[in-house]
Each structure stands twice: as C-alpha cells, then as structure tokens.
Amino acid sequence: MxxxxxxxxxxxxxxxxxxxxxxxxxxxxxxxxxxxxxxxxxxxxxxxxxxxxxxxxxxxxxxxxxxxxxxxxxxxxxxxxxxxxxxxxxxxxxxxxxxxxxxxxxxxxxxxxxxxxxxxxxxxxxxxxxxxxxxxxxxxxxxxxxxxxxxxxxxxxxxxxxxxxxxxxxxxxxxxxxxxxxxxxxxxxxxxxxxEELQNLRGDGKGERKEWDRIYDYDVYNDLGNPDAGAKSARPVLGGSSSHPYPRRGRTGRKATRKDPKSETPSSSVYVPRDENFGHLKSSDFLTYGIKSISQTLLPTFTSKIFTEFNSFDEVRSLYDGGIRLPTDVFSKISPLPVLKEILRTDGEQVLKFPPPKVISVSKSAWMTDEEFGREMLAGVNPCVIRRLQEFPPQSALDAAIYGDQASTITKEHLEVNLEGVTFEQALSGQRLFILDYHDAFIPYLRKINEFAKSYATRTILFLKDDGTLKPLVIELSLPHPDGDQFGADSKVVLPATEGAESTIWLLAKAYVIVNDSCYHQLMSHWLNTHAAMEPFIIATNRHLSVLHPIYKLLYPHYRDTMNINALARSSLINAGGIIEQTFLPGPYSVEISSAVYKNWVFPDQALPADLIKRGLASEDSSSPHGLRLVIEDYPYAVDGLEIWDAIKTWVRDYVSLYYTTNEAVQKDSELQAWWKDVVENGHADLKDKPWWPKLQTIDELIQSSSTIIWIGSALHAAVNFGQYPYGGYILNRPTLSRRLIPEKGTPEYDELGTNPQKSYLRTITAKSEALVDLSVIEILSRHASDEIYLGQRDNPNWTSDTRALQAFKKFGTTLAEIEQNITRRNNDSSQRNRTGPVELPYTLLLPTSKEGLTFRGIPNSISI
Missing domain, CATH: 2.60.60.20 (PLAT/LH2 domain)
Known part of the structure; x- marks a missing residue:
C-alpha cells in the first residue's frame, strides 16, 4: 500500500x-x-x-x-x-x-x-x-x-x-x-x-446548481424549448416517458417555465459540474464561443440579409476561392474571436471564405458519381448505418394500425436491370445486396416536415460489384399517403439514368437520400449515439467511483469536456430555433426524431463487432482477423475500426486484470455495483428494463462494458465527427435539407431538369443562407484543439503510481502507432478502391493521432467538440 x-x-x-x-x-x-x-x-x-x-x-x-x-x-x-x-x-x-x-x-x-x-x-x-x-x-x-x-x-x-x-x-x-x-x-x-467525497459529488438533488458546485445528478431533456416564448418555441420533454424516451443529462435545477411546470427555463449559461468546464484552459473554448457567436449573430443575419440563391456549381465553389460579400453591418455585431479568423476575412474585402473541403480537393465533379455515392456509406462521415439486405421486399417496423402497409414497393425486376448479369436470387444469397434504409425514421414525421420543407423518406439498395465497390441499383422515395397515414406510403421508384431529365431526377434522388443521411448522421449517429448516450456514464462514474478506484482512472480521460460541449449544444445547437433546427430538414422535430430512434438503442450493440454483426456485415469466424469475417472486405470504417477496437479491449483487459482476479471480486466491489446500477436505472432509466443490459457480474462483462464506453467516447465519435467538413463542407455533396419535390411532367420545373440541371439541383437542396451557417458550424466542429489529448495519451504521466498500469498503457500506445502505419499502408493500396474512391480522398478518420486544426484524422480520448 x-x-x-x-x-x-x-x-x-x-x-x-x-x-x-x-x-x-x-x-x-x-x-x-x-x-x-x-x-x-x-x-x-x-x-x-x-x-x-x-x-x-x-x-x-x-x-x-x-x-x-x-x-x-x-x-x-x-x-x-x-x-x-x-x-x-x-x-x-x-x-x-x-x-x-x-x-x-x-x-x-x-x-x-x-x-x-x-x-x-x-x-x-x-x-x-x-x-x-x-x-x-x-x-x-x-x-x-x-x-x-x-x-x-x-x-x-x-x-x-x-x-x-x-x-x-x-x-x-x-x-x-x-x-x-x-x-x-x-x-x-x-x-x-x-x-464522504462521493456523497458530496452526488448532492441531495435539491436546489439550483451554482457555478462553483461539483454535483453530478440526472435530469430529463426539458430545456430545449421555451414555452413562455410561445407555442412555436415549446418542445416536448425528452426522457421520463414511453412516448419520448431519452438518455439523462446533468441536472441544473433551474426554475420551471411559467406555462409548463415540466419544462426548465432555458439559459445561455448552463451549469455543468465545475471541473467538467475546463475553461477556460483549452483552445476548444474559443470554439465554444465561436458556436455561440454563429448562433446568436451569423444565423439571424444570414437569414435576414441573404435572399439570393446559388445559381451554379461554380458559384458554390467560389466560397473557397473568392468568398461572398456580406453586408457591412454584419461585422459590427460579431464577437471578436480568433475562432472566426478562418471564416471571416476583414482585410477590406469583407468576404466570407471557407477552406476547400477535401472531397473536391482533387476532382470538382467526382462527388456526383454513383461509385462515390456508395463509397461514402462505407468510408464517409456516416459509415455505420448501411446493412446487408436480408429480407425482400424491405419491410417496415412501424405500427400498421397507425401507418398502414409501409412495405417497400421495390421489385426484383427493378434490381435486375443493373445487376450486371447476376440474377436477383444469386445476388441476395451471395450476400451482395445492401440497403441504406431511412424509411421508418422519417415517415412518422414527414407529413409535418413537409409543411415547411419538401422531402421524402428513402430506401436505397446497392450491389457489391466484383471490384469491391458498391453500385446503387434503385432509390425508393416515399411520402405519407395523401388520404391519411393509415393508408401506408405513397412511393415512387427511381432507377439510375445518365441522360436528359431522367439523369437529373437520379441526381436529385441521391440528394434526397443524402438529406436523410445528413440528418440521421447529425441527430442519431453523432448526437444521440455518442454525445447524449455518453453523458449518463459520466454522471454515474463521478457519483459512485472514487478517484481512487481503478475503473475511474481507466475511464475518466474519455469523459473530458463532454458534459460541457453537451450543455453548449442544448443552448445553441439543438435548442428550439437553434442552428440544427434552422439548417437541417426536420426543423423543430429534429431532436424529437432522435428520441424515437433511442427506443431501439442497445448498449451492447454499440461495440463495433456487435454492431457489424447486427447489420449483417460480419459474422463470427475464429480464423479471420479480430474473430470476424467481413462481408465487404474493403470496408474502411470496419477494417480500421476493428483494429482500434481490439487495441482498446486488449488495453482494458490488461488493466482490469491488475485489480480483479476473480468474478467474485467484481461482484463484491460496492462502488462498481452502485455505479452500474445508477447507469442503468437512472442514467438510461427509460430503457432500464431491457434484458440486454450486462449484469456486471464477471470480469468479462466489466472488460466489455468498459471497452464499449471508451469506444463510444473516442473512436466512434471521431469517425462520425471529424469528417463533417471534409465531406459536408461542399454542400452539393451533403445537403442538409430539401425544399421541393421532384417536378411533375408537363411543368416548367420538369422541363428545367433537362435544360438546366444545376439550377434544378440548387433550387432543391439547402439554400444559400442555411448553407453558409451550416458550413460555419461544421468547420468548427471538425477542428482539433491545440491541446487535444488523443487515444493512447494522457495529460499527465503521473496519472497513476501503479507501474504495472503504466507499462500496460505504454503497450497500448505502441499498438496504436502500429495501427497508424497499417492504415497508411492500406490507403496506399490501389486495389482497395473504397479507401480513396473517385474523389481520391484517403480514409484517415481513424488514424489515432493528429495535429491541431482541420486535419480529417485523429481520435481524441473524449467527445470534446
């Protein structure tokens, strides 16, 4: 001792x-x-x-x-x-x-x-x-x-x-x-x-928290709206009900609104336990205030001052060459923060200018190809949704009593047109058909969304070609039935085309898919599955695991700044009228949609191997690397991710085995058992009765659960965050909303599809003002802070006095360095076409290390931006 x-x-x-x-x-x-x-x-x-x-x-x-x-x-x-x-x-x-x-x-x-x-x-x-x-x-x-x-x-x-x-x-x-x-x-x-110290950190659950407090407690998401500002500013409480389940956030104890006692009065200065607000120690705090500046100044200014449209793709590209002139009075309102120096040029030209997104750094038009469209499902900013097609036609899990028959209208004849001589049966049994399915996520909200926007719920089926790339075969675009939800969906099927109006319709169909994908990515893959899902673990850890506890020392680096950035999101990003609602398709229903998806969130499935198996993209195979056989061998996110996952789990196993030698030791650890009980019953209270929760009675369960928490906070977040600007900074490639449906034949808009396809595309996707705000935000969110701490690193070499743990951690760092070399080698292998694709953009998001800035690489220890 x-x-x-x-x-x-x-x-x-x-x-x-x-x-x-x-x-x-x-x-x-x-x-x-x-x-x-x-x-x-x-x-x-x-x-x-x-x-x-x-x-x-x-x-x-x-x-x-x-x-x-x-x-x-x-x-x-x-x-x-x-x-x-x-x-x-x-x-x-x-x-x-x-x-x-x-x-x-x-x-x-x-x-x-x-x-x-x-x-x-x-x-x-x-x-x-x-x-x-x-x-x-x-x-x-x-x-x-x-x-x-x-x-x-x-x-x-x-x-x-x-x-x-x-x-x-x-x-x-x-x-x-x-x-x-x-x-x-x-x-x-x-x-x-x-x-006593743990009792102090738990508090008594009473009163409004003050700046200097260090109390960790739970609350529901009841501060996103403001009923006192009117019905349009009200939002449903997320969490605490079967209709709107949600992970818990940190309790602030602010007073209730006058009109709704269940809602908490919003504030621009949200309490987090003082040590969760590192500020202002790190340069990401400049990013924090930059987001607030964009939310409070740029967003309303762009909305009120910029009415013009992009008229050509060249004009969109001019954002990165010459920029856009803004009204002079904009600059007198903007907070003077260094974070905006890369966006605002005030040398007399007064223009808004963005760094060139990597997706167009080599080719200006390769983003339009079908191959790149499919590749980004495997190596883009949202590579964790695509799944293998296992039933046909695709079915819906929506309640038929409410939504009628929502089964897909796609037929095998639609698919066989472009199957390159392979029959439908051969493609299906040969595990060569895949689906990107956003139908059920959007249909329940689409009728309300289309009152202020115009879009579809989409299903996309793709074919795995002999060269390992994915080829889109068909896109289904669905609307709520005009006679009522109970009559099912009103769907149309779009096939690939290369000429005339049909080719523009195909391009637009892909855009509707990407709009679905962009929204699902931001609200579910990114916000819900990493930011929101992680906060209960942070709260429970501080409530029940002493700083002396080995599992506290294992996990705490992977919590750094997360509660802080989540509080910022609630006040500026996902709040009523905030940046997400203004620039993404679901508008006021944005976070509510993520609540519907949370109903099917499963903690064990957040581990990468389990996720791949669940999506039908891998099967257990002891003879294959990492014990899994991938259905798509050239799947950059999965290939790189499995190496990172194994490294994390090996490190956790090495560390945990230093302190627990029997399952009984896990069972008798009072702090550990209180921690896990708190996570399940309070942190994720709306899912507490689910049978899939680990019981945390064995060393293996402790290793798997701890590895999953670290994976979520580090690699999973890195994979879905730091590619936002490199891919989405070119709004043509990743539009966030759509404003009109496919024109009907016989209309001037339909004729324009053939005569001016660029104009048709630009009038359909994100408008200029929303695009400028969107680009401003995702550029900030895609940057690394100067003092970021990456996976395999600690901010203090004396984080523990246990030399055995230090030696195991050193081994972890060595393994990550080897993985970095492996990824670089794979990216240089021209036979792996999904590694770079038509846009010639190597998949680097899971390279462990990075420098400061917009680097398109690096795995921070935690969700710190």
Whole structure:
C-alpha cells in the first residue's frame, strides 16, 4: 500500500516536509475577461486577440502570485494513522510560501509554490489533503507533490480542479494520493474520507446548481424549448416517458417555465459540474464561443440579409476561392474571436471564405458519381448505418394500425436491370445486396416536415460489384399517403439514368437520400449515439467511483469536456430555433426524431463487432482477423475500426486484470455495483428494463462494458465527427435539407431538369443562407484543439503510481502507432478502391493521432467538440 523504500533518512523531531503546489489563476484563464478586453472591432480584435491573450497571461500571473502564498492553506490527512475514531489524522493548516521560478515541464500559465509541513512522528504517511482558498477569486489546482516523506519517499497528487473560496463549500475540498485502491482495499484511515467525497459529488438533488458546485445528478431533456416564448418555441420533454424516451443529462435545477411546470427555463449559461468546464484552459473554448457567436449573430443575419440563391456549381465553389460579400453591418455585431479568423476575412474585402473541403480537393465533379455515392456509406462521415439486405421486399417496423402497409414497393425486376448479369436470387444469397434504409425514421414525421420543407423518406439498395465497390441499383422515395397515414406510403421508384431529365431526377434522388443521411448522421449517429448516450456514464462514474478506484482512472480521460460541449449544444445547437433546427430538414422535430430512434438503442450493440454483426456485415469466424469475417472486405470504417477496437479491449483487459482476479471480486466491489446500477436505472432509466443490459457480474462483462464506453467516447465519435467538413463542407455533396419535390411532367420545373440541371439541383437542396451557417458550424466542429489529448495519451504521466498500469498503457500506445502505419499502408493500396474512391480522398478518420486544426484524422480520448 504505502511501502516505498525509505528516502531522505529516518524521522527526526522537528522535521519539515517540503511540497510543491502547482496552480493557475482564474484571471489568467477566463475567456470572458479576454474577450471583454478585445473589443475594438472585428478587424483589430480578431487579428489581435491572441496577442491580447498573451499579455493577459503574463501580467495576471505576476499580479496574482503575490497573494496566493498568503491565501491558500493545506492540511495533510494520514493514510496510516487514525484519530482515535478510525479516521485518518488531520494535520496542521499550512499556507503556501515562496513563489518558485518556472519549473522544467511546467505548462503554460502554470505557477509553482513551496509549502512546508511540520512533521509529527505519530502522523504516518499522507494519503489525502484538505485545501482552503481564502481569496474571493477561484484558481485551478494542477497538482501537489510532497518530497522526502520520512520512511516513505515522495507522494504525488494529481488534482486538476477549480478551487473557490472556502465559504462556497459545505465540506472542505479534499484530494487523494495518486494511488489505486478497490473499496475493500482502501486504507482504513481513508475510508470515511473516500465515502464522504462521493456523497458530496452526488448532492441531495435539491436546489439550483451554482457555478462553483461539483454535483453530478440526472435530469430529463426539458430545456430545449421555451414555452413562455410561445407555442412555436415549446418542445416536448425528452426522457421520463414511453412516448419520448431519452438518455439523462446533468441536472441544473433551474426554475420551471411559467406555462409548463415540466419544462426548465432555458439559459445561455448552463451549469455543468465545475471541473467538467475546463475553461477556460483549452483552445476548444474559443470554439465554444465561436458556436455561440454563429448562433446568436451569423444565423439571424444570414437569414435576414441573404435572399439570393446559388445559381451554379461554380458559384458554390467560389466560397473557397473568392468568398461572398456580406453586408457591412454584419461585422459590427460579431464577437471578436480568433475562432472566426478562418471564416471571416476583414482585410477590406469583407468576404466570407471557407477552406476547400477535401472531397473536391482533387476532382470538382467526382462527388456526383454513383461509385462515390456508395463509397461514402462505407468510408464517409456516416459509415455505420448501411446493412446487408436480408429480407425482400424491405419491410417496415412501424405500427400498421397507425401507418398502414409501409412495405417497400421495390421489385426484383427493378434490381435486375443493373445487376450486371447476376440474377436477383444469386445476388441476395451471395450476400451482395445492401440497403441504406431511412424509411421508418422519417415517415412518422414527414407529413409535418413537409409543411415547411419538401422531402421524402428513402430506401436505397446497392450491389457489391466484383471490384469491391458498391453500385446503387434503385432509390425508393416515399411520402405519407395523401388520404391519411393509415393508408401506408405513397412511393415512387427511381432507377439510375445518365441522360436528359431522367439523369437529373437520379441526381436529385441521391440528394434526397443524402438529406436523410445528413440528418440521421447529425441527430442519431453523432448526437444521440455518442454525445447524449455518453453523458449518463459520466454522471454515474463521478457519483459512485472514487478517484481512487481503478475503473475511474481507466475511464475518466474519455469523459473530458463532454458534459460541457453537451450543455453548449442544448443552448445553441439543438435548442428550439437553434442552428440544427434552422439548417437541417426536420426543423423543430429534429431532436424529437432522435428520441424515437433511442427506443431501439442497445448498449451492447454499440461495440463495433456487435454492431457489424447486427447489420449483417460480419459474422463470427475464429480464423479471420479480430474473430470476424467481413462481408465487404474493403470496408474502411470496419477494417480500421476493428483494429482500434481490439487495441482498446486488449488495453482494458490488461488493466482490469491488475485489480480483479476473480468474478467474485467484481461482484463484491460496492462502488462498481452502485455505479452500474445508477447507469442503468437512472442514467438510461427509460430503457432500464431491457434484458440486454450486462449484469456486471464477471470480469468479462466489466472488460466489455468498459471497452464499449471508451469506444463510444473516442473512436466512434471521431469517425462520425471529424469528417463533417471534409465531406459536408461542399454542400452539393451533403445537403442538409430539401425544399421541393421532384417536378411533375408537363411543368416548367420538369422541363428545367433537362435544360438546366444545376439550377434544378440548387433550387432543391439547402439554400444559400442555411448553407453558409451550416458550413460555419461544421468547420468548427471538425477542428482539433491545440491541446487535444488523443487515444493512447494522457495529460499527465503521473496519472497513476501503479507501474504495472503504466507499462500496460505504454503497450497500448505502441499498438496504436502500429495501427497508424497499417492504415497508411492500406490507403496506399490501389486495389482497395473504397479507401480513396473517385474523389481520391484517403480514409484517415481513424488514424489515432493528429495535429491541431482541420486535419480529417485523429481520435481524441473524449467527445470534446
């Protein structure tokens, strides 16, 4: 436990133990203060904000250090000696002393201070400490290191927490030694402190949470709308009902709206537990405020000022060459943030300009090909929906009593036209037919959606060719029946064509599919399956797993900033009238649709192997790599993803086996069992009775569940997030909404299909104003922060004192480096046509590492943007 060999000699009465306290001052870090200083207009502010930041960092540290040493006190807590009541002895309150010069490896804006603790021969070995802040301003505590503890050696505390004035807390702030203990193995002197800290983090479920709170509790999604602003601003409560189930979010406790006591009053400043709001420590906070700026300024400005249409594909491409002139008054309203410097050019030209999306970096027109259309289902930004066709015609799971017969109208004759000599039966039995099916997701909402937009629910069937590529055979476009939902769908089938109006109709049919895909991607594959599904695990982990617990140490890097970014989404992205509702097809029904999909969410199926098997794209085969045989061998997301999955699971197995040697140890771990019970019964309460939940009674269940959580927070999110701008930044390739249906024969609009196909396409898909907002947002969301931490990395080499765990983690990093080489090699193999496709864009989204910026690669540890 505490048995490091003697360092620094034997104990002597009057001995003082030296410590080093590393912290950062609040005024160094607060972005609100930085932006308040940078207020001299867009041109000067955007250009000079980073310089302003640098000045603030320097001057603020110099001014703050003079008071830190007099206003911060620590008390050590013994892990080996008790106070007579079984609790670790608490030492004398001791203040910070001399400010130290910059230490080697000290991070930017960090300061170090000496502290000396008087030693008592009956105190024993420290295992925790209390800290009090007597200043009115908070600071960020990075770490504390004690040197030359008599009969022990040095002890490190990895803290990373905001410390407010001591009067803000009901209980003193406590930090524990950087060691790992199962609950039953905790030193007796620390047991009470460990349990009390978890009680503090759980709170009592009452009252409105304050900025300095660190309480983790659950609530439903009842803050997306604002009934007090009128019926159009109201949104249904998601979670807590069978009609609208949803994962839980962090509770804020804000007051209810006047018109609906079940809804919470929205706020632009949403509470998250203070340490979940790292800010403002990282450059992604600039991205956070950039999104707010777009939501609050660019969105209404574009909507009111830009009425024109794109008139040609060349005009769309001009966004990346010359940009678009904006009204002069736009710039006086925009927050002066560096995040906008890549978007807004204010050098006198006053234009909006975007970086070229990678999908058109080699070819301007290859995105239009059928091969690229199919390839992006395997290697695009949403590669986790396509499935093997196993029943024909495709059926619907919608309630026939409400929606009538929703079975597909596609026939085998439709398919055989383009099967290249293969019969339908041969293609089906040979596992060569695949389907991208969005019919059931959209049909229940389509009648309401088409009151303000115009679109279809789609089914697309594709054929696996001999060269490994996918060829679209048919697209079914379905509308609600004009006589009522109970009469089923009103469907038409569109076949590929290369000439005349029919070729434009085929291009439009593919666009309707992509509109469905873009919306499903953003709302389900991205938001629901990663952001929203992960939050309950974060809350439960902090409520029930002590920082001393090995599974806490395993999982916490994969939670970094997620609650923070989710709170931002609720206030600016998915809220009523927010960016998603304004620029995506479902509009006010956007998040409600994701609630309907959540009904069928299954936690074990989030693991990649289970997902591939469920979609019919793989089968178990012990002789194949990763124990799976892929139906489509050249499936970049699956091939790269399985390597990453196996690396994650191997690392988790190596780590978990250090602390659990029997299934009984898992079963008797009180914190672990409370954690999982909380996840199931409270975090995902609307699905708590589902039989598929792991019981967490065995080591294998713990390994599989932990691996799945890490996969969701790291690789799955990376796969569906960082390709957004590279693919969707070219709005022609990934439109987010459609505004009219396919024209009827005999109309001028139909004639235009043959005479001016580009105009017909542009009048159908996302309009210019919505496209500009959409591009502005997804460019931000596709960027990596400068201080991002990637899979296989930690922000502190001292994250644990267990050398066995450090060695296993090093092995994990080595494996990931090898995977990176494997992916690069596959991308250079010209025989694997789906790796690059007609657009010649290598699939790099699951390369583990990245640099800062818009890189189209890199797997961050967590959902941090």
């Amino acid at each position: 505490f048995s490091v060999p003697v360092v620094g000699g034997l104990f002597n009465k009057g001995h003082k133990v030296k410590g080093t306290v590393v912290l950062m001052g609040k005024n160094v870090l607060d972005l609100n203060e930085i932006t308040a200083v940078a207020s001299g207009g867009v041109g000067g502010a955007v250009g000079g904000a980073l310089g302003t930041l640098t000045g603030i960092l320097g001057s603020a540290v110099d001014g703050a250090t003079s008071i830190f040493s007099q206003s911060i006190a620590l008390q050590l807590i013994s892990a080996t000696k008790t106070d007579g009541q079984g609790n670790g002895k608490v030492g004398k309150q001791t203040y910070l002393q001399k400010h130290l010069p910059t230490l080697p490896n000290l991070g930017a804006a960090q300061d170090a201070f000496d502290i000396y603790f008087e030693w008592d021969d009956d105190f024993g070995i420290p295992g925790a400490f209390y800290i009090k802040n007597f200043m009115q301003v908070e600071f960020f505590l990075v770490s504390v290191t004690l040197e030359d503890i008599p009969n022990h050696g040095s002890i490190h505390f990895d803290c990373k927490s905001w410390i407010y004035n001591a009067k803000k807390y009901k209980n003193d702030r406590i930090f524990f030694v950087n060691q790992t203990f199962l609950p039953s193995e905790t030193p007796a002197a620390l047991v009470k402190y460990r349990e």
